[in-house]
Amino acid sequence: MLENGLKDKLGELTTELDNLKEDHAKELAMVKAQAEARAVQAQGVGRALAVDEATLPRVSNAMTIAELKVELKARDTTGKFTKGLSSWSKGDFMCELGQGTPRLSAVAEYRCVEELRDLVKRQKCAVERERQRVLREQEEERRRKREEEQEEMRRQEIERQREEDARLAKHEEGLHTHTSLCHGCPLAPTRELLIRANEYRRMPRDENPLTSCDVCNVEKEYNPKVKIVWSCVKCDYDICWECYQVESLPEDQRDEKRKEIAKMKEAERKAEIKRKEYNPK
Ligand SMILES: [Zn+2]
Ligand SMILES: [Zn+2]
Ligand SMILES: [Zn+2]
Structure with missing residues (x-):
């Protein structure tokens, strides 16, 4: 009975001792691990991570x-x-x-970093080239748009001029109301007809130095005194004042008129000479 009681007590004590030993071992292991961690930290993170000094x-x-x-x-x-x-x-x-x-x-790791640096540089170059390409493309697109706008403005200007020409042509057609024996179609006063001096300006047809009389063929350029008075735009016909005096008459009266004009001019010429004799410069 007593023996049994002692046996039980011994069993309990043994179990308790085992538990204490186990707890102590755990505590020791924890303290050791903490000490090791502190030691590694003291040597620097880099050393602990990668490099084997040996x-x-x-x-x-x-x-x-x-x-x-x-x-x-x-x-x-x-x-x-x-x-x-x-x-x-x-x-x-x-x-x-x-x-x-x-x-x-x-060191292999260093060479690896150098390769990476080189790779980064090359890829950065590629990115920059692509950026430049996009910028050039955008600039090209803007330039194309500007050109299209200018082209459109030119088209509109040409269209505007065409309309103005048509309007003017119609207006001038209406001015051809004077009928005369000198020309088959009705004539318009040359003074009121306009021709293009250049892209921007028009001038009266009788001021154009290249307008010439279709009868005597005198161009204003060579004889500024010649006065072109009647025109037919459709036939590009022009006649000067002097020729008109003759050509507007019926055929059988023209010779007489020519002689009359010649006589008048001769008289004018003589009068001019006399005037110069009395008033020498
Ligand atoms: Zn490498
Ligand atoms: Zn003439
Ligand atoms: Zn005509």
Whole structure:
């Protein structure tokens, strides 16, 4: 009975002791893990993450000057070593880099970053080229629009001129009301007819130096005194005042009129000579 009671008590104590041991082990493991984490943190995050110092390539005297130069540029983040390196001796490079320090330019991860930099640069170039292309396209589109607008304005101006010409032609057709024996169609006063002087201006038909009398063929250009008085636009017919005096008469009276005019001109000529004799300049 007593023996049984002791046995039970011993069993309870043993179980309790096991539980205590287990708790203690857990606590120890936790403390150890925290201490390790603190130790890693103290050495720096970078070291804990990627680099195995034992296998890092190192700067050494065995490197060529070209390799040393590459290493210097790899380490230089400020760009202060971009020029003047051609005069550097091996000793200068070793002094600047430090014997046995990690050789950044020989680390695979560094080369990978360099490749990425290059890739970024090229793709940025491609993006910029595309942007420029779009800008050029937009500029080209604007230019095309401007040209179309100008072309449309020219078309409208031509149309406007055409309408004005038609309106004027109709108006001038109405001016041909004078019938005369000198021409088969009714005539219009030359003074009231307009011709184009240039793209922008019109002038009276009788002021055009190229208008000539269809009978005596005298052009105003060679004889500014000639006075073109009647015209037929449809036939491009013009007649001067002097010829009209003759040509407007019936055929059988024209010779007489010509003689009369010749006589009158002769008298005028003589009078002019006399006038000059009495009033010499
Ligand atoms: Zn790579
Ligand atoms: Zn004439
Ligand atoms: Zn005519």
